[in-house]
Amino acid sequence: MNVLRAWIEERLGLRAVALFLEKKEVPRHKHTFLYYTGSSILLFLAIQTVTGVLLAFYYQPTLAGANASIVRIMTEMPLGWLVRSVHSWSATFMIAIVFVHLLGIAFTKAYRKPREATWVTGILLLGASLAFGFTGYLLPWDELSLAATKVGTDLPKALPVVGAWLTLVMRAGEDVTGDTLSRFFIFHVSVLPLAVLAFLAVHLFLVQRHGMSVPLEEERKGVKGPVLPFWPNFAFREAGVWLVLLGLLMTIAVLAAPGIGPQADLMAPAPEGIKPEWYFLFMFQMLKLFPARVLGLNGELVAVLIMMAGMAALLLLPFIDNRPFERKGKVITALAWTGLAYAIGMSIWSLL
Amino acid sequence: MNGRRRMIAAAGIFLLGSLIVSGVPEARVQETPPASVKPAAATAPGQETPAAPRPARERMAVYVLLAWVWLSIAVLFGLLRLRVREADRVFRMGFDRAAEKAPKGPGY
Numbered sequence: 001m002n003v004l005r006a007w008i009e010e011r012l013g014l015r016a017v018a019l020f021l022e023k024k025e026v027p028r029h030k031h032t033f034l035y036y037t038g039s040s041i042l043l044f045l046a047i048q049t050v051t052g053v054l055l056a057f058y059y060q061p062t063l064a065g066a067n068a069s070i071v072r073i074m075t076e077m078p079l080g081w082l083v084r085s086v087h088s089w090s091a092t093f094m095i096a097i098v099f100v101h102l103l104g105i106a107f108t109k110a111y112r113k114p115r116e117a118t119w120v121t122g123i124l125l126l127g128a129s130l131a132f133g134f135t136g137y138l139l140p141w142d143e144l145s146l147a148a149t150k151v152g153t154d155l156p157k158a159l160p161v162v163g164a165w166l167t168l169v170m171r172a173g174e175d176v177t178g179d180t181l182s183r184f185f186i187f188h189v190s191v192l193p194l195a196v197l198a199f200l201a202v203h204l205f206l207v208q209r210h211g212m213s214v215p216l217e218e219e220r221k222g223v224k225g226p227v228l229p230f231w232p233n234f235a236f237r238e239a240g241v242w243l244v245l246l247g248l249l250m251t252i253a254v255l256a257a258p259g260i261g262p263q264a265d266l267m268a269p270a271p272e273g274i275k276p277e278w279y280f281l282f283m284f285q286m287l288k289l290f291p292a293r294v295l296g297l298n299g300e301l302v303a304v305l306i307m308m309a310g311m312a313a314l315l316l317l318p319f320i321d322n323r324p325f326e327r328k329g330k331v332i333t334a335l336a337w338t339g340l341a342y343a344i345g346m347s348i349w350s351l352l
Numbered sequence: 353m354n355g356r357r358r359m360i361a362a363a364g365i366f367l368l369g370s371l372i373v374s375g376v377p378e379a380r381v382q383e384t385p386p387a388s389v390k391p392a393a394a395t396a397p398g399q400e401t402p403a404a405p406r407p408a409r410e411r412m413a414v415y416v417l418l419a420w421v422w423l424s425i426a427v428l429f430g431l432l433r434l435r436v437r438e439a440d441r442v443f444r445m446g447f448d449r450a451a452e453k454a455p456k457g458p459g460y
Contacts, residue, residue: 071401082414233439240432247425254418260401 020208024230027214034104035212035234036241037097043242044094045196047249048132051087052189059139061185063178066141067263074260085257090249091133095279098129106317106336109324110213116318118210121203123315128196133277135188141181142261147270149184150176152280155287158300177266216324275350282346283307310339363427 009015026035058077060069073080102122105111111119138149153176156166172179218225228234276284290303313320321332 074401229439229443233436233443236432236436236439240429240436243425243429243432247422250418250421254414 018231021231021235022229024208024211025227026212026230026234027218028226028228029215029218031104031108031215032228034101034108036238037101037104038207039238040097040241040245041094041101043245044090044097044249045200047090048087048094049193051083051090054083055087056189059185061139061182063141063181066139066181067260070140070260081257082253085253086249088258089253089256091136092278093245093249095129095133098126099279102126103340105213107333108213108215109321109329109333110215111318112213112216112321112324113318115206115210115213118203118206119318120315121199121206124199125196125203128192128199130279132188132192132196133279135184135192137277138176138181138184139188140260141264143264143268143271144261144274146176146264146266147274148276149180150270151274151284152276153180155300155304158298158304160301175266220325278347281350282343285346285350288350363431 026032055073058069058073058080060066070084073084075081077083105119105122134149134152138145153167153170156170157163159166168174170180170183171177172183214225275281286307287300287303290299292299294302317332321329323329324332
């Protein structure tokens with residue numbers, strides 16, 4: 001065993017990594033629990049990858065085969081329904097924890113200097129996660145997923161100049177067809193995973209480079225607070241959180257496995273009760289409520305522009321909130337709380 | 353220390369083994385069907401396909417599997433708690449920092 005260890009060490013030099021982890025410290029304060037969210041996201045990403053590969057063995061991204069292959073996975077493959085359910089639920093868990101991670105960072109203002117780039121890569125990862133959800137929603141190719149994708153890909157059309165072109169690129173044609181399905185599948189299993197890997201590598205490097213941020217109020221005290229060694233004290237705690245999350249995931253996946261609707265018919269009218277995934281509900285509701293014309297402008301265009309402005313503000317938040325200790329920082333925090341309450345309120349309204 | 357490690361490893365192997373032996377094959381009470389090429393769904397056209405397994409025995413087996421998962425988690429959680437307590441105690445006593453400050457032998 002020692003010979004093998006020495007052989008590996010000589011080639012990979014893992015001792016340096018082990019030493020780094022031994023020296024790494026995690027600040028202890030009332031928000032320490034937020035540090036567990038980052039690794040939990042990675043856990044769900046790993047589950048997504050494994051279950052996604054298993055599903056891809058049998059999934060056929062064609063008009064005739066998409067829905068039927070998922071029905072086959074669910075009814076004929078041993079525990080296929082469970083693998084699909086775990087894939088679907090771990091996506092929900094992952095995005096929920098991504099939101100908690102993001103909100104935790106936003107409200108403790110952990111994006112402040114020198115962690116602006118960490119925040120930007122984090123937002124890009126959030127975008128990629130949402131794109132995973134959007135592309136994955138079409139893959140079962142049932143009535144609801146087709147209708148929701150039609151609505152979703154129709155949105156950019158409202159934008160001047162590039163709008164129609166964007167919709168054309170997303171759909172691989174004028175309408176949602178089998179080509180859209182192939183395009184979404186390729187994005188879901190190839191383009192987005194590569195993008196996530198690239199963003200994640202930079203994000204993790206920056207997290208290690210700058211260390212874990214402490215909340216604003218802790219930094220204000222000006223003295224170094226209590227810390228916890230990452231290895232083994234924090235890592236074991238993280239493992240405990242992972243175990244509980246795994247148990248919850250398995251329980252929900254077994255008890256609330258998602259079904260699949262009838263195969264989509266390109267000629268059929270849109271079914272009743274079209275709803276996107278829960279994380280797009282507030283946008284969906286906002287579009288539904290927006291008047292047709294606002295100040296002489298197309299209402300949909302105004303709604304899309306407001307959403308785009310919100311996304312840009314989120315991406316550039318560390319540069320906008322460059323004085324977090326001052327009044328400006330407090331105003332931005334109040335605005336962020338208002339935005340959060342609005343998004344939650346709209347989502348609940350959409351479900352009613 | 354080594355004894356405890358061996359105990360943890362043995363408990364882990366036992367749990368994993370029993371999980372595989374009892375849970376998974378039970379969940380697979382239906383023989384794996386030969387890969388069919390028929391694209392048609394098991395349900396009538398226009399009907400939603402339910403996700404969970406329908407045979408009562410298979411459903412029961414899944415619940416057994418779930419119970420095993422939670423039992424394994426409870427045991428592993430207990431073991432982790434012991435390790436965390438021990439690690440925290442070592443950290444509080446400052447053994448790790450003391451080792452860093454220890455004078456090095458001749459030649460260093």
